[in-house]
Amino acid sequence: MTDKTASFGIDGSDRTYPVMEGSVGPDVVDIRKFYGDTGLFTYDPGFTSTASCQSAITFIDGDKGILLHRGYPIDQLAEQSTFMEVAYLLLHGDLPNQAELSEFDYTISRHTMLHEQLATFYRGFRRDAHPMAIMCGVVGALSAFYHDSTDITDPQQRLIASHRLIAKMPTIAAMAHKYSVGQPFLYPDNSLSYTGNFLRMTFGVPAEPYEVNPIIENAMRRIFILHADHEQNASTSTVRLAGSSGANPFACIAAGIACLWGPAHGGANEAALNMLREIGNVKRIPEYIARAKDKNDPFRLMGFGHRVYKNYDPRAKVMQQTADEVLKELNISDPVLDVAKELEHIALHDEYFVEKKLYPNVDFYSGVILNAIGFPTEMFTALFALARTVGWVAQWNEMISDPEQKIGRPRQLYVGATARDYVPLDQR
Numbered sequence: 001m002t003d004k005t006a007s008f009g010i011d012g013s014d015r016t017y018p019v020m021e022g023s024v025g026p027d028v029v030d031i032r033k034f035y036g037d038t039g040l041f042t043y044d045p046g047f048t049s050t051a052s053c054q055s056a057i058t059f060i061d062g063d064k065g066i067l068l069h070r071g072y073p074i075d076q077l078a079e080q081s082t083f084m085e086v087a088y089l090l091l092h093g094d095l096p097n098q099a100e101l102s103e104f105d106y107t108i109s110r111h112t113m114l115h116e117q118l119a120t121f122y123r124g125f126r127r128d129a130h131p132m133a134i135m136c137g138v139v140g141a142l143s144a145f146y147h148d149s150t151d152i153t154d155p156q157q158r159l160i161a162s163h164r165l166i167a168k169m170p171t172i173a174a175m176a177h178k179y180s181v182g183q184p185f186l187y188p189d190n191s192l193s194y195t196g197n198f199l200r201m202t203f204g205v206p207a208e209p210y211e212v213n214p215i216i217e218n219a220m221r222r223i224f225i226l227h228a229d230h231e232q233n234a235s236t237s238t239v240r241l242a243g244s245s246g247a248n249p250f251a252c253i254a255a256g257i258a259c260l261w262g263p264a265h266g267g268a269n270e271a272a273l274n275m276l277r278e279i280g281n282v283k284r285i286p287e288y289i290a291r292a293k294d295k296n297d298p299f300r301l302m303g304f305g306h307r308v309y310k311n312y313d314p315r316a317k318v319m320q321q322t323a324d325e326v327l328k329e330l331n332i333s334d335p336v337l338d339v340a341k342e343l344e345h346i347a348l349h350d351e352y353f354v355e356k357k358l359y360p361n362v363d364f365y366s367g368v369i370l371n372a373i374g375f376p377t378e379m380f381t382a383l384f385a386l387a388r389t390v391g392w393v394a395q396w397n398e399m400i401s402d403p404e405q406k407i408g409r410p411r412q413l414y415v416g417a418t419a420r421d422y423v424p425l426d427q428r
């Protein structure tokens with residue numbers, strides 16, 4: 001708390017509230033007593049001006065295009081760290097030393113397998129089920145299999161549940177893919193890296209040895225790091241809200257997956273590639289730009305715009321560079337990448353996009369890379385969920401340990417009918 005205050009004139013009298021100061025970023029007005037003092041609620045659909053919690057995990061300066069995890073810039077992490085280092089950092093607050101990292105790696109690798117009975121769970125889904133539908137179901141079902149880590153009041157159980165979720169997500173996502181293509185599930189290979197193991201479970205077959213391509217492994221490492229956390233976005237807030245009632249962590253992460261699925265959030269990577277394919281060649285770009293600007297057309301440029309970034313999304317920069325590298329190294333020429341670059345160029349010089357500060361976001365280029373690696377479009381959001389689990393779990397742990405934590409319970413502005421008497425059916 002600081003000495004700063006903020007005053008509001010309400011009905012002729014001033015009400016003063018304390019201002020809280022973070023380590024960096026905008027201060028916040030503490031309005032917890034506002035309703036008690038004034039009988040008024042504040043109105044903020046979409047939480048555009050409301051801080052829902054204190055957090056020490058991730059910082060974004062949307063105007064400058066800065067993203068820090070525990071203080072470390074995203075581009076440095078994407079360039080230099082492993083995904084396990086980032087997972088440890090998000091969970092524990094600092095980068096691990098060698099001994100801590102080895103122990104963390106070992107612990108995660110000991111939880112990569114799924115309860116064998118979960119495999120039968122998959123068979124209940126249709127073959128053409130969307131992987132995100134499977135992810136919601138299977139992750140929620142983990143709470144029925146791992147009862148010994150659902151007591152959220154026990155820090156040790158919380159830690160085990162966190163390790164289990166991080167470790168099992170690649171297995172769950174890879175199995176969703178295998179099921180859809182009718183191939184047998186592969187057990188994890190703990191001698192491989194987190195990403196290498198995931199690639200093998202996704203693209204390998206039991207009949208042949210699988211060699212992890214280091215270029216693809218490195219691209220996946222970057223993609224996972226770029227998606228690991230993003231402060232209080234919709235799915236993370238969903239995880240926190242679900243967790244605020246005391247729900248178990250597996251159920252909370254399943255709720256986060258459901259929220260991530262939407263095209264305005266994680267589903268945008270799938271939607272962006274579909275859009276780029278639909279545009280097909282650079283000549284058609286002006287038509288789509290015009291549609292995006294037309295108020296009567298619901299079409300939006302997918303992979304463009306962000307609630308927080310009013311500048312280039314720093315993740316999109318790394319993603320674009322990775323797309324170039326992967327396509328070059330794999331010797332793939334994809335016209336979709338040309339369409340993406342030209343679309344970006346045109347949009348960044350168009351008055352509508354400039355004025356509204358709409359820039360490419362993380363999802364704009366990720367689809368091009370994932371497509372080049374060989375993932376079907378439906379898997380894109382599942383990969384996002386896999387990587388974001390680390391952030392969700394870190395944020396969930398932070399919330400449970402926060403002494404100020406309360407059940408989330410937004411208020412509303414009621415605009416419905418006022419009290420009226422029941423009318424019997426024969427009189428309506």
Ligand code: CMC
Nearest residue numbers: 263264265266268292300301302303304305306307356361
């Ligand atoms: N194409 C065309 N116009 C847009 C776009 C876009 N992609 N995004 C925003 N606008 C316009 C919008 O029509 C509005 O115009 P006006 O002020 O005239 O009504 C203005 O820009 C502000 O948009 P908004 O919807 O009020 O902004 P928001 O903060 O509520 O929405 C967003 C942010 C990400 C949902 C939105 O930009 C969008 O729908 N983008 C496309 C979907 C997408 O790429 N989502 C991925 C986000 S990053 C990854 C993640 O978080 O999961």
